Amino acid sequence: MPPAGGLQQQRGLAGVFPGWSRLLAPVLWLLLLAIVYADPLFVRRNFAGRDLLGYNLPIEKAVHDSYARGRWPVWLAEVSGGRPLLPNLNVGALYPVRPLLCLVPFPLAMRIYPILHWAIAGLGVVSLLRVLGASPFAGFAAAAAYVFSGVGVSEIFYTNHHPGFALLPWIVWSVARPASGLAGRIVLSSLLVGLDLLAGDVFTTGAAVAAALLWILLEEKPESRNSSAAAFAISLALSILLALPQLVATALWIPETQRAIAGMKLSESFRFSVPIWRLVELVVPYPFGPTWSDEPRATWAPRAFGGYAMGFFATLYCGSFALIATVTSWRRKGKGLAFARWLALLAGAACILPSLWPEAWLGWKAVLPLRYPEKMAVALALAAALFAGKAFDRLGAEGGRRWPIALGVILAIAALAAAAAPLEVGLAAARALGGRADAAASHLSFAFAEAGLLWMAAVLALDRLRRPAGVNRFAALLLVTLAPLAANRRIAQSFREEEVFAPTAFARAIDRRDPERSFRTLGESRYIPPSSFERAQLSSDVGFLEFRRRSWLFYTPALWGRGVVWNDDFDAGDLFRTESLRRLSFHAANFADPSSFFGNVSLRFGIRFPDQSPPPGFRPFGGTGSEAWDENARARPDVRLLSRWREAADAVGALRQLPIGSEVTLETGRTSLGSAPEGSLRILEKTPEVLRAEVEVTEPTYLFVLRGYWDSRSVSIDGNPVSVIPAQLAFSAVAIPAGRHRIEWLETIPGGKLSRWGPVVFVAAALGLFARKRRSEASSS
Numbered sequence: 027m028p029p030a031g032g033l034q035q036q037r038g039l040a041g042v043f044p045g046w047s048r049l050l051a052p053v054l055w056l057l058l059l060a061i062v063y064a065d066p067l068f069v070r071r072n073f074a075g076r077d078l079l080g081y082n083l084p085i086e087k088a089v090h091d092s093y094a095r096g097r098w099p100v101w102l103a104e105v106s107g108g109r110p111l112l113p114n115l116n117v118g119a120l121y122p123v124r125p126l127l128c129l130v131p132f133p134l135a136m137r138i139y140p141i142l143h144w145a146i147a148g149l150g151v152v153s154l155l156r157v158l159g160a161s162p163f164a165g166f167a168a169a170a171a172y173v174f175s176g177v178g179v180s181e182i183f184y185t186n187h188h189p190g191f192a193l194l195p196w197i198v199w200s201v202a203r204p205a206s207g208l209a210g211r212i213v214l215s216s217l218l219v220g221l222d223l224l225a226g227d228v229f230t231t232g233a234a235v236a237a238a239l240l241w242i243l244l245e246e247k248p249e250s251r252n253s254s255a256a257a258f259a260i261s262l263a264l265s266i267l268l269a270l271p272q273l274v275a276t277a278l279w280i281p282e283t284q285r286a287i288a289g290m291k292l293s294e295s296f297r298f299s300v301p302i303w304r305l306v307e308l309v310v311p312y313p314f315g316p317t318w319s320d321e322p323r324a325t326w327a328p329r330a331f332g333g334y335a336m337g338f339f340a341t342l343y344c345g346s347f348a349l350i351a352t353v354t355s356w357r358r359k360g361k362g363l364a365f366a367r368w369l370a371l372l373a374g375a376a377c378i379l380p381s382l383w384p385e386a387w388l389g390w391k392a393v394l395p396l397r398y399p400e401k402m403a404v405a406l407a408l409a410a411a412l413f414a415g416k417a418f419d420r421l422g423a424e425g426g427r428r429w430p431i432a433l434g435v436i437l438a439i440a441a442l443a444a445a446a447a448p449l450e451v452g453l454a455a456a457r458a459l460g461g462r463a464d465a466a467a468s469h470l471s472f473a474f475a476e477a478g479l480l481w482m483a484a485v486l487a488l489d490r491l492r493r494p495a496g497v498n499r500f501a502a503l504l505l506v507t508l509a510p511l512a513a514n515r516r517i518a519q520s521f522r523e524e525e526v527f528a529p530t531a532f533a534r535a536i537d538r539r540d541p542e543r544s545f546r547t548l549g550e551s552r553y554i555p556p557s558s559f560e561r562a563q564l565s566s567d568v569g570f571l572e573f574r575r576r577s578w579l580f581y582t583p584a585l586w587g588r589g590v591v592w593n594d595d596f597d598a599g600d601l602f603r604t605e606s607l608r609r610l611s612f613h614a615a616n617f618a619d620p621s622s623f624f625g626n627v628s629l630r631f632g633i634r635f636p637d638q639s640p641p642p643g644f645r646p647f648g649g650t651g652s653e654a655w656d657e658n659a660r661a662r663p664d665v666r667l668l669s670r671w672r673e674a675a676d677a678v679g680a681l682r683q684l685p686i687g688s689e690v691t692l693e694t695g696r697t698s699l700g701s702a703p704e705g706s707l708r709i710l711e712k713t714p715e716v717l718r719a720e721v722e723v724t725e726p727t728y729l730f731v732l733r734g735y736w737d738s739r740s741v742s743i744d745g746n747p748v749s750v751i752p753a754q755l756a757f758s759a760v761a762i763p764a765g766r767h768r769i770e771w772l773e774t775i776p777g778g779k780l781s782r783w784g785p786v787v788f789v790a791a792a793l794g795l796f797a798r799k800r801r802s803e804a805s806s807s
């Protein structure tokens with residue numbers, strides 16, 4: 027039963043909305059999202075910024091296009107010279123939403139995707155608050171605190187993280203909801219956790235499982251804890267079966283990645299944690315600079331972000347009402363409050379404690395090669411939302427408190443002081459945090475004034491809640507909803523579709539020179555001295571859009587079907603051989619034949635800034651006022667028959683031979699030179715998933731394929747399976763006997779022949795549980 031305040035609120039609500047039902051709160055939530063995100067939902071504008079354009083959108087397009095072709099998204103051809111796609115857990119290629127969205131054009135899919143997950147997240151919070159006995163208005167207030175929090179809105183930049191954020195409240199709901207039997211609870215929890223596993227983010231999945239167990243420990247009656255824990259353990263086992271194709275593929279991929287082989291230092295693992303200073307963001311949304319703007323110098327106090335320009339999330343602000351609710355509810359008893367309290371404590375510890383790790387110890391190797399503890403702030407946002415929802419009903423029946431008004435006055439005084447003496451305040455702030463006094467002086471007055479207005483909106487909401495009429499409740503809900511929305515909507519910037527997805531002039535130029543897409547491009551900035559043009563571009567580049575589109579250091583060119591080889595490895599997911607070759611490439615200027623070294627891996631094109639000189643082997647062929655375009659005449663296609671090659675006994679031998687000649691180096695188990703007359707090659711099909719070709723050669727030779735070397739693929743010649751050998755350390759080749767042959771090269775799901783039965787067993791087990799429940803009910807009746 028709802029508390030008295032909740033019943034009172036529902037009676038008041040009936041006067042405003044006579045037809046109020048359990049469906050109205052969800053409908054209003056969906057309507058609010060449609061209004062707030064009408065741009066880009068109903069116009070040709072797409073979100074961009076942070077990791078979206080440089081990493082997530084290209085990855086999502088590769089998955090989208092594979093499903094649109096009717097193929098499994100197993101391979102990413104345009105990044106790192108070609109690397110596994112589906113096995114990378116960060117991709118979440120088997121998450122069901124992705125194949126569903128392949129039915130619409132990709133730009134539209136990427137407009138629907140984030141709004142869909144904000145909708146799912148909000149509905150999950152509304153459902154969870156209903157289980158806690160809260161009124162519909164309280165559930166709506168909690169949903170706003172969660173979804174419109176800085177954490178929630180920042181999820182726009184992380185398509186691999188967003189599903190876990192959306193599923194977290196639903197997973198807690200699945201163990202909290204009253205159930206007539208364990209079968210339904212087991213199947214529902216297993217389905218939701220299985221979806222979370224398929225979505226692919228380890229942190230949100232871990233947070234969801236930990237939250238579910240925490241609920242059982244703190245909120246279940248003692249006599250039912252053991253049975254609930256056992257039921258959830260069965261749910262976890264079933265969820266693993268549902269996600270088995272993803273989990274097995276990932277388990278077979280991880281040991282070959284540079285993250286697993288080279289390991290990860292704690293300095294990288296803890297890079298995005300939450301220094302204690304950032305807790306100020308719970309009151310002041312942006313105290314350290316306009317971190318919503320995604321500009322490299324947005325932050326006046328990098329120390330507040332561990333030395334970086336901003337955090338993983340733009341801000342931790344959840345709304346002033348959520349903070350007031352947390353403080354006033356902290357010691358209270360009631361359904362869900364102990365859970366919210368411990369969830370906040372544990373999530374806060376997970377986010378904050380890594381930032382306190384002694385600097386001298388950051389060189390240690392991480393036990394688990396996982397990054398960014400700040401991701402656990404999703405659980406902190408959920409805890410704040412639960413406090414907000416529970417307090418929305420309760421605060422209406424309580425007397426006033428003076429401290430929220432006092433804090434509002436303090437924020438107003440701080441804003442006035444920063445406006446009256448900006449230099450002095452800026453210097454004081456810079457001395458405290460070691461930042462830029464001029465930037466602090468120009469920002470702090472605005473930051474305190476905004477925080478004060480948002481805080482007083484929460485105080486006004488408290489005042490409305492103490493009045494009985496339903497209109498006052500609605501006014502309070504409006505204030506509680508709009509405050510975090512006003513602060514954080516700016517994080518999710520949108521741009522015209524053409525600004526995000528349209529190919530650049532350089533991409534169009536190399537399309538004309540290479541219509542078959544047989545060559546790759548070198549982002550030359552990593553191989554030559556820095557550019558003043560680059561610094562100028564970064565200082566005025568809103569959302570980093572143009573730098574990501576024009577530098578070819580990111581995954582962005584994959585949006586246009588153009589490939590790179592030595593791009594930055596953002597998810598530390600490259601195969602270890604690729605990372606080794608990348609490191610070697612930085613010494614290419616000292617090689618005997620640099621142009622052949624680049625050309626052997628199909629690097630025909632290069633792009634740089636006009637004030638930079640081309641790297642060895644590249645010559646200018648065009649450009650614009652802000653770009654220079656180069657070409658390597660000795661580049662060879664990404665699929666070709668070899669006429670000359672070197673053979674090495676192993677990877678170490680290959681690494682030693684790469685700098686000394688122009689031939690491709692093959693790891694055949696022996697050391698020698700080889701050659702053969704050029705044969706003919708006819709490519710019949712060339713997609714990321716399939717390569718089919720016909721060859722005719724007079725002497726035995728090798729077919730070189732610019733795809734990362736690993737053994738989870740199927741290659742046959744004339745229907746007979748053959749082995750793939752490493753070529754040029756990181757890529758692949760197969761031996762071709764003399765004669766005419768047909769080659770079929772298929773990228774496969776690692777372990778798929780066995781793991782595909784996991785979902786089948788999951789369905790059978792779920793049906794078995796329901797059948798057993800029915801038999802039990804029949805026998806008892």
